[in-house]
Amino acid sequence: MNTQKSSASKFPSKRDMEERLAFIRLYVKWLKENPDEVFSQQVKLVNSFLKAARDFPLTKEEYLRLKGELEK
Template structure:
């Protein structure tokens, strides 16, 4: 791996981590500002997303290949 490519990957990785942390901070703030009933609705929604992902008939690679997201 070239130094330039390694630097770009580190930079992207750092940016991704910063974005994740910003999202977590935002979500925690939201949790603190909303009643438990709202949170329980969110839990149901997230659980339904997780179930749908588990039940999805394609692998990650099968899904991404037609979209051109995977290299040849």
């Protein structure tokens, strides 16, 4: 029995996988066309988003309930 999953099985559909690959190609192109300083600024921005998400005072369930997207 093959225990490895194909990379396609991580995506709900072939379209989702194709969109993800298109984004990755676009981002790699952008990285190659811009100086390291620009990429460094992007890293700082992404890291600040991750820190804000970690420090967010609500759980995802509490947040969705607050938005009315999750029943009690």
